[in-house]
Amino acid sequence: MRCFRWILPVFGSLLFACQGSNKPDSEKGLADIRDTKVMQYAIEGKTIYENLCANCHGLDGMGLGRLIPPINGADYFKEDIGRTIRIIKNGQEGSIIVNGMEYNGVMPANPKLTNIEIAKLTTYLYNIWGESRGVISPSTVEKYLNEKGSN
Amino acid sequence: MKKLGSWVVLVLITAVVACSGKESSETDSGKLPVLGHSYINEFEMEGKMVKDTIYHKIADFSFVNQVGTTITNADVTGKVYIADFFFTTCPTICPTMKAQMLRVYEKFKDNPDFQILSHSIDPTHDTQEVLKEYAERIGIEDASTWHFLTGDQEKIFEIGQTSYLTTAMEDQNEPGGFLHSGAFILIDQQGRIRGLYDGTKEDQVNRLMNDIPKLLP
Numbered sequence A: 001m002r003c004f005r006w007i008l009p010v011f012g013s014l015l016f017a018c019q020g021s022n023k024p025d026s027e028k029g030l031a032d033i034r035d036t037k038v039m040q041y042a043i044e045g046k047t048i049y050e051n052l053c054a055n056c057h058g059l060d061g062m063g064l065g066r067l068i069p070p071i072n073g074a075d076y077f078k079e080d081i082g083r084t085i086r087i088i089k090n091g092q093e094g095s096i097i098v099n100g101m102e103y104n105g106v107m108p109a110n111p112k113l114t115n116i117e118i119a120k121l122t123t124y125l126y127n128i129w130g131e132s133r134g135v136i137s138p139s140t141v142e143k144y145l146n147e148k149g150s151n
Numbered sequence B: 001m002k003k004l005g006s007w008v009v010l011v012l013i014t015a016v017v018a019c020s021g022k023e024s025s026e027t028d029s030g031k032l033p034v035l036g037h038s039y040i041n042e043f044e045m046e047g048k049m050v051k052d053t054i055y056h057k058i059a060d061f062s063f064v065n066q067v068g069t070t071i072t073n074a075d076v077t078g079k080v081y082i083a084d085f086f087f088t089t090c091p092t093i094c095p096t097m098k099a100q101m102l103r104v105y106e107k108f109k110d111n112p113d114f115q116i117l118s119h120s121i122d123p124t125h126d127t128q129e130v131l132k133e134y135a136e137r138i139g140i141e142d143a144s145t146w147h148f149l150t151g152d153q154e155k156i157f158e159i160g161q162t163s164y165l166t167t168a169m170e171d172q173n174e175p176g177g178f179l180h181s182g183a184f185i186l187i188d189q190q191g192r193i194r195g196l197y198d199g200t201k202e203d204q205v206n207r208l209m210n211d212i213p214k215l216l217p
Helices: A002-018 A036-052 A075-079 A081-090 A115-125 A138-146 B002-019 B094-108 B128-137 B153-163 B202-215
Strands: A096-098 A101-103 B039-045 B048-054 B062-064 B070-072 B080-086 B114-120 B146-149 B168-170 B178-180 B183-187 B193-198
Touching: A036 A115, A075 A096, A081 A115, A081 A138, A115 A138, B080 B094, B080 B202, B094 B114, B094 B183, B094 B202, B114 B153, B128 B146, B153 B168, B183 B202, B193 B202
Parallel strands: B080 B114, B114 B146
Antiparallel strands: A096 A101, B039 B048, B062 B070, B080 B183, B168 B178, B183 B193
16 A cells, blocks of 8 residues: 555656657657747747747648648658748748758748747747757848858 | 544535536527518519518629639529638638638538638639649648639629629738628528628638528528
């Protein structure tokens, strides 16, 4: 009987310990970010994402069929932060391959987004869903926007 | 010790009983209202005055779906269907609406008495071919349940405004050039409106999925 008293606390602490680390990458969100500076940016980044991006890409970043590509777990997204930043600002048209699937839609440009807003948005996106790239600063955003990449 | 045990059981049972039953809210029971303007028609029949309620109904229509089949009222008479208005190049609410409609489709697609009519409000751009590709890209392989409709733009605007009681019009100030609501309109076997839901909100679409079986045989 005595040993039962043990079970509950041990079990409880186990449950707590496992929370977060047990999630699949695709479900890791804002609450799983551990770095304070990243968190500061990501909180506002999440709001920007929900207002401007989630309508198409989904709150879970999974996209829509073969119509709208995913961001969550997308090779195309992970490959090139600079390209992502340029797409956010300037939009994108034409055929792209994401996770081996062809997409051929139009993503509207967001010319009104400031560098700090893009910094917050990308800091959010690159530190959830299994990514942990740290803070992406406004100066980094500026540098990438001035680069001529594939977008 | 024994006493304590029975106590625990009793408390647990009470808790369970208290918590069940909360599930059945008013929306789960009872009939769905008939929406839109209705009027009472009085006429004489065999020397008696008879009162007959005339409900708002969806007007006659004829549009073409993604595989080139003409769809008219005859195709949905006797069926429960959902109508909505969208366009393929819509940069705002349409993807969300389609993601939500996909949930409804997945749940009811195998029911022969259920249909979905998605009207394009940009039919000039959204030709049959464009709609076919769009449908396939969101994973709709055939046109047995979900019809993506194109046709005369004026007729589509008109049926949106006057029959489905929703907003659908051209507006250059809107992103994408069109103003339309994200409504999903639930229509019964007789062409009457039985529910309006915001197709961009998950909880309202849940309510829709809850209401559809109330109309199905």
